[in-house]
Amino acid sequence: MSLPANEIVSALSALVGGDNVVGDVARMGAWLSEPRKRFHIAAAAVVTPPDVAAVQAVMRWAHENNVGIVPQGGNTGLVGAQVPRRGDEVILSLQKLDRIRSIDAAAGVMVAEAGTILENAHRAVEAEGAMFPLWLASQGSARIGGVLSSNAGGVNVLAYGNARELTMGVEAVLADGRLYNGLNALKKDNTGYDLKDLLVGAEGTLGIITAASLKLYPLPEDYETALVNIASPEAAFELFGLMRERAGSRLNAFELIPWIGLDIQLRHQMLDADPTASASPWYALIELTRMAGTAPGSLQSALEAAFEATLISDATMAESLADRTRMWAFREQMSECQSREGASIKHDVSVPIAAVPRLIAEGSAAVEKRVPGIRPVPFGHMGDGNIHFNFSQPVGADPKAFMAEYDEAVHEIIYDVVLKLGGSVSAEHGIGQLKVDLLKQVKDPVALEMMRAIKNALDPKGILNPGKMLG
Template structure:
């Protein structure tokens, strides 16, 4: 292991003093992760300004056995982007911002890893195209990070996860070699899909430095509504009818408990109540319309839903401002929990038809585990991804609920496992879920993962302890 002073000297020589951070206060933006659960400090933070500099760092790290943690916008929720042991070096991709190519005819753009999702959206918009990935942290999360975690968002129903939006990647391997897979091709049957090894690998197999991303036609207008439903089963039934009536026009379908709106009003996060009337559950649904398509698809669908008695009321957006307000309300479902109480969070997925059973069974199990706990299940019902969160009981002292986390996780994940779901839908594994993955993953699949890790990172220096528990 290289001594800290020797690290500082070597990396300063490689990158320049302006790209090496050693002071604790200056490292804080890179180490203070959103959930404030992990507090191990790195030895240093480096901010290379080019792919060649990333390669130099990895050549040095490989030679000296120094662990490197690749980091995007530091928005990860499972601790994948921060230290686990101490002694690691965080390698931030934030300065790799080049737009290498925008090919509107092919519907592809090539951007470097430090480009934020919002910037990618704006690049596409200038070409009258759509980059459809959309999530609450889009102003700060970066392309390298969202690909490394295979992030989802609110448009997965129509466009897929990050993996589905990526045609190819460029990545620096553990020994500093450069994998150049920046393809624009939608068909390429020339061997293993190496891109899909790196996407979702959380920086454990290579450091993504650039990506070829799919673009799509830009909608000319949106039709958005907040629907009142009685329970999650009604949401499943609504989704089936909506798809049957509208085909691929429905691009977002979010399940929202009314508690989230109540808490936003309580804590001043909402300017007004967006609900048409009271209901225990809601669906935020959006249609995308393109050139030549007449407005009205949403209203026709709502009429059918009312006739089938699947919804009891609906609030329909009549302006761009209304739509913006509705989506801000959806984004604030995370913030209102933070303002209300301590909580325990889960990011899980099951088959869409099993979402009602998931919520019913987990609510019962959670109440047995922590009497008085408040269920807060919400999220991307259209693809079966539920952010299954729980708020501390109203009278529970601050900080106490964390002592119950292990028991609640066990109860929830046992139900998810029984429903043949996933313990991580879009947030990744990181350090938080690595032990659980060790237990839940098919043993053969787990051994294959360890074999791939050994082949690409034999010294174990790329984000060690994340996703895969370290052996030996």
């Protein structure tokens, strides 16, 4: 059992100083209120340790006293991993560990503390002439520790990988306060188990990441970007194959967008001009990197080959930065634009990329049969097999009544299709609180047993992010 809240606050104040502890729930709003407003619950206290030693001191104390600790970064997660589940936990915010310890553009490595805001990391790296290729809608507030703990993805996973693949090493405080020093900057290191990848994506249930060494890449000279008209997801899959054959790892993005997304954004004046060439049931946003000393024109010539193969019917090439920005705005507003049309039921799923057309066809048909008038809005990272398979309410329906009646039913239909196709019910957002029960139903039971065994081995008292991921 945990301690009473007042004892927790005074113990933490004695450990790390009163300035680093908030005990009044009325002042905890920024830490308690999460983006989807689904998991708003109290905490016993919020602690903001000023350095790694203070994180260790808090964990040693929490371990001795059986106090649940919820690690938190920028509080931007979409599945409730970063906020309490019971209400008697302490939120441990990494926000004060926001130092970039080093940047070496020539060597391609940055060491950043967990509290570093992603956008600040971008700016610091770009000032040195390099890039850290992980971009998220929430990058103005998301922090490195949370980005890694959720193994965040984003729009350039195709070329650079997700957070896990961009991380060389981590430093982490364990459940009992021990410090794991895995902060190397090595591209190859076969000296033991892959602890780094175990901590990345563990949602703070195995340790608290306090810093990470991250891979930097040279800035491309330019990008070649186009928005192309395609008849169907099947054609999109074939086009993706053609682009990979011709562009290899220069293929930076291959995003699928349905016509309804354009329709909504134009009707609500969310775009300053129509970025597409003409009306089409589906669009693909395609981008190639172009490095210094390389002639432009690769995308143009690949699209000509695609025309000849009748995979695409029309296309717009970005001729200016404004064009490129508009094309990306069109893509990035896909999530937000749905809110202009009332409620929507969301899924962040992945399947083997060859199965994306079946996922969309079978999922849409089954849901439309169940909910007449519902509007499928499947979009996203076709090149990763990761579709944000969302459904907007029927025109004119009552949002609350729609959600109350259909949310669970639509989830069930989509997850059934996803599992039948060998897919994942959480491609990039994670499990947190939102999908704990779902995970128990769908995950390989031996995988769950292995996960529980590892959790018990590294956090025998279960004080790290209690109730998250494994329940």
